Every structure is written in C-alpha cells, then in structure tokens.
Amino acid sequence: MSFAAFKMMHWATGMEHCASGFITHSSADSTPKIPPITADDIDSDWTTSSKPIGPVPNLITAAANVLEVYIVRIQEEASPSLAHKAAAEPKGGGAVLAGISGASLELVCHYRLHGNVESLGVLPNGATDGGKRRDSIILTFRDAKISVLEFDESIYGLRTSSMHCFEGSDWIHLRRGREFFPRGPLVKVDPLGRCAAVLAYGLQMIVLKAAEASTGLTAPAEDSTFRAAAASRIESSYIVGLRDLDMKHVKDFIFIHGYIEPVVVILHEHELTWAVGLLGNITLVCSEAAARGWQVEKPCDEIYVVGEGETLHTISDKCSDPYIVERNPHIHDLDDVFPGLVIRILPLVIPS
Template identity: 65%
Template sequence: MSFAACKTMHCPTGIENCASGFITHSAAEITPQIQTADVDSDWPDTKPVGPMPNLVVSAGNVLEVYLIRVEQASSRDATEVVKRGGLMAGISAASLELVCTYRLHGNVYSMGVITAGGADGGKRRDSIILSFEDAKMSVLEFDDATHGLRTSSMHFFEGPDWFHLKRGRESFDKGPIIKVDPQGRCAGVFAFEQQMIVLKAAEVNSSLAGEDSAFSAGGASARIESSYIITLRDLDVRHVKDFTFLHGYIEPVMVILHERELTWSGRVSWKHHTCMVSAFSISTTLKQHPLIWSAANLPHDAYKLLAVPSPIGGVLVIGANTIHYHSQSSSCSLALNNFAFSGDNSQEMPRSSFNVELDAANATWLTSDVAMLSTKTGELLLLTIIYDGRIVQKLDLSKSRASVLTSGITTIGDSLFFLGSRLGDSLLVQFSCGLGGSNLPPGVQEEVGDIESDAPSAKRLRMSSSDALQDMINGEELSLYGTAPNNAQSAQKTFSFAVRDSLINVGPLKDFSYGLRINADLNATGIAKQSNYELVCCSGHGKNGSLCVLQQSIRPETITQEALPGCKGIWTVYHKNTRIHLSESSRMADEEDEYHAYLIISLEARTMVLQTANNLEEVTENVDYYVQGTTLAAGNLFGRRRVIQVFAHGARILDGAFMTQELSFKASNVESGSSSDTSIVASVSIADPYVLLRMTNGSLQLLVGGILAR
C-alpha cells in the first residue's frame, strides 16, 4: 500500500490579479485614517483625504483584502524627514493593512469588483466576483458580524447539464475572464472560448428570497440577481481575444475584440488586419443584445481593450505595435514602432516619438484622459488622449519611470495605484498630477532613477539589481510630461510618483539550497534542531531577480536574559511626556523613535514595574501602580497619553508613574446580591478607548474612556 502526502510550507506570494473597490466600507463612510506621527498632538483633527477603496489581490489560491491607511502631513512635516516616499500632495505616508485572507480550494483565474454604482447615496458596498476553471463563479461580500467575507451567490456552468456549452471540446486555452460594467448593472464572464455568461446585478431595493432583513439594511452590498448565457456564434463573433464594458451609456454596452478570420506568421504579409471590435447593447431584462457599432481592419496582434472613462467614452484597442481609439463618433490611431502600418495603406499613421512594443502590457487610468501602461520590460508609459468635447483628435505617448514586471495594475482612489507582480515585489504607488512644472514640495528633490529607488535601506539590497533606467534617456526627470496642441483642455501635465508600500514576493523559485545559519545551536535536538537551518533561494526574473532567505519562525537577537519564576504575564506601555521646552532637533528625534516607557511584569503574588531607558531599571517602589497583587492586563488609552492597569478588584489610570484615577469593580445589578460581593475580574480586553471586563460570575462590564474638560 502506498500513498502520497503534500503540505504547503509557504503560501503563494506572486500577485496574479488585483482590483479595488469599497468592500469593507462604503464610499459614503469616513475613510479610515491613522494618527499623525506627531506624538505631542491632540486627537487627530485632519480631514480625510477622500473615499479610499480597498485593495483586493489574489495569488494562486490565496485571496487577500487590504485597507489603505493614509497619514496626512502635519503643519511642520514640510521641514522634517518624512517616511517612505516623502511628502506629496499633503500625504506623508500610506500603507497596506491586511483585513482578511483566505486559502481557497482552487486557483483564482480572474477577478472583478461589482460596484454599487452610487446607489443609496454611496451607502452600498461593492462585492468581489471570482472565477475558477472551467466555469465556476463566486460572489463575495463583507460581513460586519464576522469581520470577513461571506458568499452571497455561486454560479456553476459545468457538469452534464452544461456539456453542450463546450461543443465537444475538453480543454481550452483561456479560463473564465470576468469584466464588470462600470455602473455595476451587470458582469460578463467569457467561458469555453465561445460563451458569454451575463450576471445581472440586483436592483437597489430588491433582495434575495428568504434573505434576512438585517442584511438588506445599511451596509448592504451589491449582489447578483440572475444569469443567462449568450452564444457568441449566434452573433457571428468568433475567436474572441478580449471584451470590456463602456462608460456613459444608459444600458450596459459590451465591446468585444475578435478575429473574423485567423492568420499566422507565414501569412502576415498577405493577411494582417484581421481583427475588429463590435459593440453590443446588453438588455438584461429583455435578454436582447443588438449590435450598435463596429470597427474593422484592426491589426492581427491587437489583444487588449481598455474602456475610456467619461466624459470622453469609447475604447482603446492595444496591440503589440499600435494603439487604436474607437467610438461611435470618432477614431484615431498611434504607431509605436516601424512594424506598424495602416490597414488600407491610404494614409500614414501618426507615430510615437520613440519605439516601444506593447505586447503583454497592462494598463489603468490615472485621470479621465491619461492612462498608464506597464510594458513587458517594466517601463511605465503615459498615454494622453487629446480631445475636443467627445471627439478624440490624437493620442500622445510618453515615457515615465521604470518599475516591476507587472501581472496587473489597478487604480485606488484618485491618488494611488497598485502594481501587482508575480516576478517581483508588488508596489503601492502614490501619484500626483499638476499643470506646468513639477508639483513636488520644496523638501523633496527630483531624481533620475527607478520608481523603487526611494525604498528603505533595509529593502534596497533586494532591489539592487534593478537597472531598468539604463535603457532610458539619462536626462529624464521624475515627472512625466505630455505635450498637446494649443487648446485649453490639453495643457501640459506633470506626474510625480512615490512608492508608499510593497508586498514581498519570494517567487518564482529557480534554485535553492539549505545550510546551517549563523550562530546555530549545534547541541539542539528534535524540533529545535530544525531552526538551525536556512533555505536560500534564487527567485524573480530579470531586473526583479533576488536572493531570498527563508527560515522557520522568528529568530530574535537575545541581548540579555533574566529568570522570572512565577511570571503570569508581561506588558509594555507607552507614555507621552510633555516636551514643551525641548529643542526642535531633539523633538524631531523623539518623534522619529518613540519607545515603550514601562515594562509591567505580573508575578504570582505581586507586580513588578521596570522603566525602560538605556537599561531596564526597577521602579516598583517609586510608582503608583498596583503592586500588592497580580495584574490581569495593562495597556494605553487616549492615544498613549494614559496607562490603564487592571487587577482583580479594580483598575488604575496613570499618567506615567502617577495615578490619576482608581476604579473599583462591582457585579452587574441584575446579578444576585450574594454574587455581587464576591465577583472579581476574570479577563480583560483593551481597545482604546474601550476596556471590556468579563467577571467571574459571567457578566460583562464595558468601560469607556473620556477626556474631561479642564
């Protein structure tokens, strides 16, 4: 008898799909912000930077949802050394905070976000739709009760009842591709290379049968009501390459890029412009889809569609050698290199100022008329649409900075975008747009370099092999300039970029080796012996190549150790001292590095308090902490201005070493008189400004902190 066992030792880290949407909160809710780095400031009084959606990424069978934490600059940040990326557009820092992560039972092939479309004044949330091979879809929404995702609907088009959709085939080159209408009215899933599955979104005031009314109240998410299938052969559409939904139509309009007759390398000189785009109006109620307009004679190497936002509208057709724009009212094109030529040879195509190839490129919109393209070499390009009203006059392409080789790119809000990569670290980048000169503040210097050149020194070694800008012009600036004809709508624009955060990627692995780590314990046995070894891997590709060192668990560097017999718990707390008379230089140093003030150790019969300085110093006899018994919990309140210490029969509020308030706990009034005299605190949970107590008789008490007027 034989069997095989497989265990995943490290979750996938290469980002395959990325999207943004209001998953954990709605656009009408206040975007979560973090406190400013100023340790002496009061409660944060800065205004939010605007609705900031979530970031949703998938890596293999791992799905993750992130919250974007934005830190606005204080009044004196302009003269201080700020965090990663510098100060830009009033933002000093932005970071990714993981909300939830899930390991699924299949690899995510495609992903989309069903938007609420501004329904209910922006109070409804968006939903995530995932597709899996061969034709499985799941719609997920955020549940406040569990603080995680839950499945709102599942759609399955496999099995004996759906064999006719395959038309005799068993395997397909492409899996189910998801695209969502910009207004959230429906979603399309292209499956089996010839079937279009339309998922109709539920109306604002409708709910699923048997749905709990609690979920149809505030915080409801966009949902799928029904689905049906369109056979593209009936529309005379074959060999589909891509599709998308257009902006600015009363009904959903789907544009399909397809090839009416195939060609190949040996016939390109004779048959080359074989692609076309067809726009269909999708009526989800009548299940009708008439053809609105179409455009033929597109190059055979066209492979991607990018819907142009309102008020311009239309669609961009991206090919390896050309970029085409098409709409009902106008069309234009741009040649990217010497291999591009017009389909009918009647007129010369406008050419870009430099040669580039856009096969395997990814794109997103920074503004309504400026798109960012990420090429297969890692270059970031800016495509500007020059238009008058709704008539597009020309396309202008310019170089920007270099970055990672991307597998996906998405815009987050109006000031951030995310570069997802399966070959390197994925980056969260802030951008700022202005007219005329560079809009960087005086404290930030423009430099020529990779977009990752401002990464922290701890990560600079990993990225030291990035030499992408050697192929670019030496005098190229950080900002990206787009020139235009002499009209008001196409004034010169500048774009500045700052890397704010990154997601580490350790794949793909090309080779690895293991060996003993430095300072290994040669006398270790059993499980402890495994921690002596490290795994060194060669990962990445090209300019994103790196060496990764993998190890089990965390290995702290031991500075000193002390035996603590009978230790029941240990806590560290902060204390913000008043530094009114400190010099500006010392104030900046203290703000940059803020350390814990006290170390509280609970023993079997007493509590020990140590002060943290250059060395740990016991100050048990000199502080007002409760030291006659054990401590159940300790933490900070009021933005680290006060310390709360909870013990069995009460709690103390301290300002550093001095007590400002003492509380004595009693059982709830609903309990019997006998139990109220003997009930004590059993466990504590502290979340500023709340303190939740569980008493020994099973009752709960909630303490809420407040600032008293002086």
C-alpha cells in the same frame, strides 16, 4: 464515487490579479487613517490642511489560490513644519502628496482557496443608497465556475453570496465537443454596477444581472442599518452565444462607461493571427480588397521558376517576399539557387 483533491506544491510568489473596491466599508464611510504624529515645536499650533481626503477603497489581490483583502490606511499631513521635514527627510513613502504624508496596508482577510483564481472583478454598488452599499468580489475558476463574495461584519470576513456553475451534463452543449480550453473564464464588470459578464468556453458570454436596491434581496426595507451595510449581489444570469453573432475568436471585451444601458465592446477576429502567418493574412486582406474592386498588382505567381542570373535578393525584391528561405526548406544557402529551380513564393500584394 469520485472526488477531487487540490494540493499546492509551491506557493505563489507574485500577484496575478489585483483590483480595488469598497469591500470592508462603503464609499460613504470615513477613510481609515493613521493617527497624526504630534509636533514638539512652535509650528504645531498652526492650522492643518483643511482639504478633505476622499474615500479610499480596499485592495484585493489574488495569487494562484490565495485571496487577500487589505485596508489602505493613510496618514494626513499634521502641520506645515512636518510637511517640510517630510519633504526634506523622506521616510518610507517619500514626501507629502496631496496632504498625505504616509500610507500603510492592513491585512483584513486571507484565504487559501480550493482552486486557482482565473480572473477577478469587483461589482460596484452603482452609487445607490447614497453610496452606503458595499462592493462585492467576483471570482472565476475553470472551466466555468463563478463565486460572488461579500464582506460580513459579524465574522469580519468574506462569505459567499451566490455561486454559479455552468458545467456538467446540463451545460455540456456549451463546450461544442471540446475538452480543453487554453484560457479560463474572464470576468469584466459594468462601471455602474448594473451587471457583469464572464467569457467562458471561448465564445459563451455569461451575463450576471445585479440586484436592484429596491428588490428586497439585500435587506428588509424597515431595517435601515442592515440595508446600509448590505453589498451588491447578483439577481439572475443568462447566456449569450457569441457564435450566433458571427464571432469566431474573441480576444478580449470591456464595458464602456457613460451609457444609459450596459454596452460591451468585443475584440475578435475571424481568422487567428499567428506570427508566421501575418504575411498571409495581409495577402488575404488584399485579396478581399481586390474582390471589392480595388486595383491590385500581382508581381509573381506562387510557383516561381528561377531564371538566369537571379538570386534570392533579386527574387525577394521582385516578388516582395522577404521569407523565401523559410517557405522553401530545400534551400539552405545562397549557392542552392540556380536557373530552373522551382520555389514557392507568397507575394506581399499591396492595393494601389
């Protein structure tokens, strides 16, 4: 019998993940506000600003294994006299901005999880049902665990709507023989809320399809009150192997807004780029260009014999290699260079 224990020795002091979304309320609900300050002068009878303030989403933060959800409460400008006073004597947030004289954060949920959050995303409602559905929170944990959370008004807190685990003997083939991965699962969400994607095990793209409002997974059709309070949920999931798409090292990916179908842009490279090997990668690119028919001038061979009167500076200029000392550990100073010395050169070849 085996078990796992998690104990936090030092609580996190900085935020690692931050997102915004309509978790405790929907975008169709009114914006939480702070009661305006009453004025005691004659200007208090003036008409206030009639410009409406749009819906304000919740603030979701994650630090190590701590998850918190905040409500952003705003205070509107009460009168022109108060706006003038706020501009002259700023308090806390400063002067009036777009009819807002102040704002505050109200903590709604605070949870200590049994694992560190690797990435955080918000699944939007997709503007269905007139914006009456709330958004959901997607959390990822090592090595390939995904939790989808939604707000429950009955307990006034978060509850788990679905969990997805791609670990164990059934998914061991996704590791491709590796035991450790330097980066945990990374989640990104479609701006229209149609799906979400999680990059796990380096080259495995887990696609989470969002449930439609008409599928009946959110609420019964006859209960309009419950349907209005329901949140976005995940209907199904499948895996896309990026290695089959001729990708080797994926750095990042993102969904693009404004397309009929979800479109993902993936940033990847065939060979890893290291700071010490950047020059070599440039040479490989130029070599590939030469194979395509470009005219390439090669100034020096890789194995170079120092001639009479040559120095490191002249050889570096001649062979376009500023890192001769780094590639030849037997050279300690300028006096170590003499005629007949064999050194290694890696020229920077530029196509002409």
